[in-house]
Amino acid sequence: MSNIIFDRVARHFRRNGVDLAAVDGVSFEVRKSEFVAIVGPSGCGKTTCLRMAAGLDFPTAGSVTVGGKPVTGPGPDRSVVFQQFALFPWKTVVENIDFGLRAARLPLTERRERVGRYVDLMGLKGHESAFPHQLSGGMQQRVAIARSYVLDPDVLLMDEPFGSLDAQTRVVMQEELIKLARVSPRTVLFITHAVEEAVYLADRVVVMTRRPGRIGEIIDVAKVRMDEHWDRHERVEDVMDEASFVHLRTHIWRLLREQQSRNEQ
Amino acid sequence: MRANVALRRREFVVLSCAGLAAFFAIWALASMLGTTARQFLPPPWVVAEKFVELTHEPFSGFTLQHHLLSSFARFGMGFTLAVLIGIPLGLILGWFRWLDVIVSPLLDALRFVAPIAWVPFAALWFGTGIGGPVLVIFTGAFPPCVINAYRGARYVDQHLIEAARTLGARHWQIISEVLLPASVPSIVAGLRVSAGLGWQSLVGAELIVASSGIGYVLVKGQASISTSIVMSGMIAIGIVGFAIDALLRRAEMHLQRRRGGDR
Numbered sequence: 323m324s325n326i327i328f329d330r331v332a333r334h335f336r337r338n339g340v341d342l343a344a345v346d347g348v349s350f351e352v353r354k355s356e357f358v359a360i361v362g363p364s365g366c367g368k369t370t371c372l373r374m375a376a377g378l379d380f381p382t383a384g385s386v387t388v389g390g391k392p393v394t395g396p397g398p399d400r401s402v403v404f405q406q407f408a409l410f411p412w413k414t415v416v417e418n419i420d421f422g423l424r425a426a427r428l429p430l431t432e433r434r435e436r437v438g439r440y441v442d443l444m445g446l447k448g449h450e451s452a453f454p455h456q457l458s459g460g461m462q463q464r465v466a467i468a469r470s471y472v473l474d475p476d477v478l479l480m481d482e483p484f485g486s487l488d489a490q491t492r493v494v495m496q497e498e499l500i501k502l503a504r505v506s507p508r509t510v511l512f513i514t515h516a517v518e519e520a521v522y523l524a525d526r527v528v529v530m531t532r533r534p535g536r537i538g539e540i541i542d543v544a545k546v547r548m549d550e551h552w553d554r555h556e557r558v559e560d561v562m563d564e565a566s567f568v569h570l571r572t573h574i575w576r577l578l579r580e581q582q583s584r585n586e587q
Numbered sequence: 588m589r590a591n592v593a594l595r596r597r598e599f600v601v602l603s604c605a606g607l608a609a610f611f612a613i614w615a616l617a618s619m620l621g622t623t624a625r626q627f628l629p630p631p632w633v634v635a636e637k638f639v640e641l642t643h644e645p646f647s648g649f650t651l652q653h654h655l656l657s658s659f660a661r662f663g664m665g666f667t668l669a670v671l672i673g674i675p676l677g678l679i680l681g682w683f684r685w686l687d688v689i690v691s692p693l694l695d696a697l698r699f700v701a702p703i704a705w706v707p708f709a710a711l712w713f714g715t716g717i718g719g720p721v722l723v724i725f726t727g728a729f730p731p732c733v734i735n736a737y738r739g740a741r742y743v744d745q746h747l748i749e750a751a752r753t754l755g756a757r758h759w760q761i762i763s764e765v766l767l768p769a770s771v772p773s774i775v776a777g778l779r780v781s782a783g784l785g786w787q788s789l790v791g792a793e794l795i796v797a798s799s800g801i802g803y804v805l806v807k808g809q810a811s812i813s814t815s816i817v818m819s820g821m822i823a824i825g826i827v828g829f830a831i832d833a834l835l836r837r838a839e840m841h842l843q844r845r846r847g848g849d850r
Contacts, residue, residue: 376753397755400753401754402749404746408750409750410768422754422756425756473755
């Protein structure tokens with residue numbers, strides 16, 4: 323498994339001849355098999371950070387390295403789960419999950435076995451030959467997550483994966499993701515604007531500032547989770563009821579709120 | 588709801604028939620008025636008679652159906668060639684920017700050269716062989732295949748391409764499994780334009796480099812100043828062209844219905 327290192331990363335765009343900094347001086351590490359969530363107001367460059375780790379975008383200054391190697395382009399060692407699911411509409415559930423395995427030219431028997439495992443794990447049994455448009459949003463995102471996990475990537479990059487789901491589905495998917503992370507732990511970079519989601523899922527939460535995106539604070543959630551034994555709860559709402567959870571959540575909210583008011587002045 | 592749709596369809600048929608009837612009435616009237624010599628503008632019934640006659644009495648060696656058949660075979664070859672080369676080329680141009688920059692100016696200029704302009708070369712290169720007409724049909728049918736495949740490939744949802752790239756897909760897999768299926772609606776629309784232009788070019792080709800076929804019928808009719816033969820040929824061209832288009836339109840609708848729930 324690999325770590326991700328952002329080292330003084332800046333990303334500037336030119337728009338109508340004006341130089342805009344989307345991200346500026348961002349440095350942090352996602353350690354091996356650690357789950358890090360980035361939260362921040364919209365337009366703070368959190369998605370830009372993820373895209374640079376994915377190799378879909380590149381820093382104008384500084385460097386992004388995964389497993390010690392600078393990122394030069396996209397690759398199956400760094401799977402991405404998109405907010406829009408990005409499933410191939412003309413492929414069935416199984417064909418979608420199989421796509422990356424075929425790209426890797428794995429033998430058929432192994433592909434079948436791996437696809438089958440993730441169909442089971444993500445609760446997609448009975449929907450194998452359905453097309454994406456026949457599935458609900460939640461089911462579609464299960465397919466997208468399976469399609470990424472099945473490649474056994476070193477690193478998982480998730481860009482607001484539950485952002486377009488309704489509240490109940492979202493909670494179910496959060497629980498599923500935690501279960502999946504226990505079965506097969508990964509190095510995860512997770513982008514969200516939902517503070518509770520970040521605190522519930524992540525080992526550490528990176529709070530980013532409004533444009534140009536900088537790092538405001540990094541909060542160690544894993545320590546609190548361990549100390550307060552959040553893991554004894556099965557359900558999201560029980561964890562979210564813990565005083566320590568509420569405390570962390572409020573702390574992050576205040577950080578974001580300060581940003582907001584500073585920006586309005 | 589259902590009755591409503593049926594009624595509309597009946598209205599549609601009635602109006603279409605009324606249009607055709609009006610056309611034939613004006614034609615008959617113009618012919619009867621005698622401002623042009625009757626020989627140069629024969630009335631519809633004389634043409635109809637000739638049309639029927641041509642279906643069982645050979646003209647220039649073959650019956651009308653036979654001429655149509657040999658025309659259709661040439662069309663089929665030229666069109667198939669245009670599809671087989673044009674669609675992959677369009678997708679590849681839509682994917683590789685550098686190739687697009689090299690090839691597109693040439694293609695853009697060439698597509699303004701009317702297929703009929705290729706006829707001299709068709710004659711020089713292939714004589715009266717099958718190659719000549721096929722080349723001319725190809726030049727007519729090729730551009731819409733390339734352009735529509737290209738457009739389809741260029742307007743694919745970027746998220747799908749990014750997803751494919753992050754899943755480790757190489758160029759070939761992206762072109763065949765992402766760009767091609769995403770471009771199908773655009774490609775099928777292009778096929779209709781392509782078939783229409785190809786079928787039109789065919790007649791031009793046969794005017795010069797053929798010894799059978801529907802275009803050849805037109806030339807021979809013209810040579811013997813038999814306007815009713817020329818008109819019969821024109822009607823046959825129209826009917827077959829309409830049939831080809833109707834077939835492709837059905838395919839297009841079928842496809843749209845099947846893909847209705849996409850995205």
